[in-house]
Amino acid sequence: MLEEIAACLRESGLILRGGLHFARGEERPSGPGGEPAGSVVLVGNAGADYWRHFNCWRARQPADLADPLDCWSREVIGAVAQKAGARVLMPNDRPFAPFQQWVMRAEGLKSSPLGLLIHPRYGLWHAFRGALLFDEEIALPNVERSNHPCALCDGKPCLKACPVGAHSEAGFAYAACVSHVRGADGQTCREGGCIARNACPVGERYRYPAPVQAFHQKAFAGF
Structure with a gap:
């Protein structure tokens, strides 16, 4: 299933990032079935492969559309979620989910001196655009882990x-x-x-x- 999700996301220049299983007793958002989710898989970008796809979409939208990148991300991730039987959660959805904490747990990232999370391969040129929530625990994407780049x-x-x-x-x-x-x-x-x-x-x-x-x-x- 993860391979299919990743393939769909690549069509829009996005990638699967890390994920995590929620611990028993941990506060967690609801999954697609309405009960507390078992797993979350993060979606984002590394580099700007998404830019061409976003611009093509943006050209078809009203000129005064608010938060166009968030709208596009929700649309792309939402289409993937529908195929995968997942629920979409965005960083600006209320009540706010602890995305920053999820990211640090899922990929082991730490802050750079600028306050941005730095990736050992992507540096500061990456982002997390949304998340897929699943009712059950699922296999998680493999992620690259290494020493904190800023320490070196x-x-x-x-x-x-x-x-x-x-x-x-x-x-x-x-x-x-x-x-x-x-x-x-x-x-x-x-x-x-x-x-x-x-x-x-x-x-x-x-x-x-x-x-x-x-x-x-x-x-x-x-x-």
Whole structure:
């Protein structure tokens, strides 16, 4: 079944990520049958293979459609879920599910100094778009696990690249970052993506092209 799900997702540039079985007594969302789910399998992307498919879909939608990438993801994952007898759960569905915790459990990922979860192969160029919930425990996707890439990184270039010093060991200065991205001096960040994120050497072959980064920067900064 997982092979069939993966094949369907690949048609839209998405991939199966990790998954987990819920422990007895653990709070868990309902599965497709209405009872607490037994397993969750995560869906996302590595690199920007999804971008062409998303853009083709976006061209057929109203120009003022809100949250188009989330809408597209729900549609794609929903079609797969229907075939697999699963229930779709999205990160922005309420009540919010602990996606971040699921991701860390399922793939063993840890945060980078930028606060983004870093993958040993994909670096910072990946995302989780939704999840498939199953009533029973199912076989889970195999995932790549290795040492935390940031622990082996010499010099932490990501912490030195931001033009306004928004990233530091103390955390993320959100207001300074957004102000810069929206401002007159923020064109590079707006059009080419976060300079600090691009400074990370891990997963360079999966780096999002500039138009993809610009799309996400626009959503992040709200302009």
